[in-house]
Every structure is written in structure tokens, then in C-alpha cells.
Amino acid sequence: MVDKKKVIWLLSAYRSDSHAAWADGLIASFRNFDWFKLELSGRHFRWRIRGNPLSWIDKIPAEQPDLILATSMVDLATLKGLHPQLANTPCLYYFHENQFAYPISKQQHQSVDPQMVQLYGALAASKLLFNSAYNRDSFLKGVDQLLKRLPDEVPGNITSRLSIKTEVLPVAIKRIESQGEKNPQLILWNHRWEYDKAPQVFADALVKLKKLNIDFQLALLGVRAEKKPSYLMQIENEFNDQIIINEKVSKLNYQKYLQLSSIVVSTAIHEFQGLSMLEAVSAGAIPAVPDDLCYQEQYAEEFRYKAGDSDALAEKIIHYFNIRPAAPDISQYYDEALKQKWNDTLRE
Structure with a gap:
């Protein structure tokens, strides 16, 4: 009897070049899992990070997966709230970046919304995966600094609660073999x-x-x-x-x-x-x-x-x-x- 493959939903709310290579690479590399992928194109950043649960509201299957792997652009807390069947589904939240250490250009409007999406998503996830220790550390530091700015009724253990769920797991790269002579200049x-x-x-x-x-x-x-x-x-x-x-x-x-x-x-x-x-x-x-x-x-x-x-x-x-x-x-x-x-x- 053939074992049933583990069903994994891969949710990526912003298909930029690097996010796309990561998602496609995982699915190609791990055919021992049954993948279901939902993505949104890499444009309109602020709409993507706040609007992905709405964009996907009629695209989420009724069946419950064994695991959700979502990028940190996904509003995971809202998504789980809109789809109660996902309430107890294990979720890995993958941070290609974090909005607490992202530089804002002069043309961009400063807003706390993207940070709150990632904070709530991290609280809703089972495990937080980061592509570098710098990403992890700057996220936790940013969360701590944000919570200290809030006026009242803020639990004192949020950062430590998140910290114990973290792991560093980089995006893998395919080695490009050096061939022939290099141009020394x-x-x-x-x-x-x-x-x-x-x-x-x-x-x-x-x-x-x-x-x-x-x-x-x-x-x-x-x-x-x-x-x-x-x-x-x-x-x-x-x-x-x-x-x-x-x-x-x-x-x-x-x-x-x-x-x-x-x-x-x-x-x-x-x-x-x-x-x-x-x-x-x-x-x-x-x-x-x-x-x-x-x-x-x-x-x-x-x-x-x-x-x-x-x-x-x-x-x-x-x-x-x-x-x-x-x-x-x-x-x-x-x-x-x-x-x-x-x-x-x-x-x-």
C-alpha cells in the first residue's frame, strides 16, 4: 500500500523573482509532498500585504491541508480567521524579509500596517523560519521596539513567545560552476x-x-x-x-x-x-x-x-x-x- 503524500499549501503573496525561484525550487525539489500553490504577482506591495486574504477568499480549498507554508507577506492571522477549517493547521511562516528592517524611500508613506501583518502572522504560525540570523534578530528587535511604543494593554512576553518558535533556514542556491578564464578587470x-x-x-x-x-x-x-x-x-x-x-x-x-x-x-x-x-x-x-x-x-x-x-x-x-x-x-x-x-x- 502506497503511503498518502503529505499535503502542503504554499502561499506566496508577492511573486517577485527571488520569491518565485524559492517557491518553484521547493516544489521541484520535494516531489514527495503533494503541493498546492497560491501566489499573487509581485506588484502593488501595500495592497498585496493587506489584501491577500481577500484576493484568495474564494480560492482557498475546503479541504484542510497537513501543513501551510506561507511567506511573511501573507496575512496569515486574517486568512485563518476567514477560514475556520484552518484554525488548527500547522503553519510555517517564512521570512524572506521583515518589515521592521526595511528601509523606506522618500516616495513611500510610513505605515505600521505591514509590520502588524507580520506580527499577527508570526503569532498565528507554528514556527517562524528566517533566511538569515540578521533577518531573525532584526525582526525580534523591531517587534520589541514597536510594542514599547504602544500606549497600554501590551503583554510583556510577546517577543519571547515568538523567539522560541524561530529557526534560521536559508533559501538554497544552485551553484554556478566557474568555467574557463575570468576577466581580471x-x-x-x-x-x-x-x-x-x-x-x-x-x-x-x-x-x-x-x-x-x-x-x-x-x-x-x-x-x-x-x-x-x-x-x-x-x-x-x-x-x-x-x-x-x-x-x-x-x-x-x-x-x-x-x-x-x-x-x-x-x-x-x-x-x-x-x-x-x-x-x-x-x-x-x-x-x-x-x-x-x-x-x-x-x-x-x-x-x-x-x-x-x-x-x-x-x-x-x-x-x-x-x-x-x-x-x-x-x-x-x-x-x-x-x-x-x-x-x-x-x-x-
Whole structure:
């Protein structure tokens, strides 16, 4: 007699590139489970994080699953309240990010709503999974700070109640094998061109390199808005001769440029796991990362520079050109290292 597969609902309220790769990868990797997936497209952030129970109100099956795996964009508390059959269903709440440590741009309205969604969702979940210790710690610290600002009738044990349910379980990456010779002068940028990645720091560092007559080339990848941001235009105007690629490319070409690049740079002011950096490092690129965020637990001090300091970044790149250190070992983030832990977590 064949054992019945465990039924898991995967709920993802914001299908951005990284969330999509995570969801699709889990389903492809763990065919020993019976998956049901509900997703919403990665746009209209504030509507998504508050509105997903309404968007899904007629799409939730009547049958009760064995387990719910929901991202922290899902308003899990409201969802369970609208569907009483889910009241006792075990729920894993997966934090790709947390709204307590998310930088707000000048164009965004400051609101406590996204934080409250995640707080109530965390209280409603059986276990809280985080892709990094930084993500976990900044979430718990943010919850504690929020509760201290509330006027009255706040239980004193909320943060400790959440803390005992936490576990760090990173998103697994597929290793990109290094192939052939690298371009020793090629610097890679493979991030979104948005405020939370602080690309102006990158642009300012390149200006310093140029003033010092450093010979370098650029691979500029990553998603960019329809309206080209000023910092990207600055780089295009000032470093046109150094740019060998400047567009979001196919997956195959993306891997090719990662394999070709010698140095990969992050200037992020928001990063909870840094998948694009891990992918580039897996292909043999040397990382230059801020001494901040999740990077402190991933990379030794020799690969970090003072956060937000373009001069320090330029100096780090020059150091790499002179010393050529080996890329760090990040094998603990590979599929083969994490697959068993993910399987065990989903089987609990």
C-alpha cells in the first residue's frame, strides 16, 4: 500500500523573482509532498500585504491541508480567521524579509500596517523560519521596539513567545560552476537598480577608481525601472567605454557573466540573504560587501568595507586587483547542503 503524500499549501503573496525561484525550487525539489500553490504577482506591495486574504477568499480549498507554508507577506492571522477549517493547521511562516528592517524611500508613506501583518502572522504560525540570523534578530528587535511604543494593554512576553518558535533556514542556491578564464578587470553589479541597493555609492566608487587611473570593466545586470534612474545614467555617461553589458539578461547569459566576472559588488542598505551575491560568489567572483546586514554572518572581514562609504569600496576593489584573494567558501548555502534540512522541516 502506497503511503498518502503529505499535503502542503504554499502561499506566496508577492511573486517577485527571488520569491518565485524559492517557491518553484521547493516544489521541484520535494516531489514527495503533494503541493498546492497560491501566489499573487509581485506588484502593488501595500495592497498585496493587506489584501491577500481577500484576493484568495474564494480560492482557498475546503479541504484542510497537513501543513501551510506561507511567506511573511501573507496575512496569515486574517486568512485563518476567514477560514475556520484552518484554525488548527500547522503553519510555517517564512521570512524572506521583515518589515521592521526595511528601509523606506522618500516616495513611500510610513505605515505600521505591514509590520502588524507580520506580527499577527508570526503569532498565528507554528514556527517562524528566517533566511538569515540578521533577518531573525532584526525582526525580534523591531517587534520589541514597536510594542514599547504602544500606549497600554501590551503583554510583556510577546517577543519571547515568538523567539522560541524561530529557526534560521536559508533559501538554497544552485551553484554556478566557474568555467574557463575570468576577466581580471570585470566588476559585476547584479542587483535591482533601486534605492534600497544604494547604487549611488557604487557610482561614486567608480568615479574614484577612474580618477586613480584604475583599469576596470563593468557588467551591469539586474532589473531596472522603465524610467532610467539617475545613478545608472551617470554610470552610462561616465564609463561607457568600460561597460561590456548593460541590461537584464536571460538566465543563461546571466550565468555566463557571473562566470566571467572577477569581482562582485554590493552597496545595499537592505539585504536579508543576498542571493545575487551568493550566486556570483559560487561562480568564483570575489565579494565586496558592506560591513552590515546579513553580510556580517556570511563573509569574513576581509571581504567587507565600511557601509555606505564609496571611498572604502574603491579601496577594497583596488586591493582585490592587487592581491587577487580566492572567493570565500559559501557551500553551506548550496542545494546539497540545505536539502535535507528543508525536507526535515517540511516533514515535521
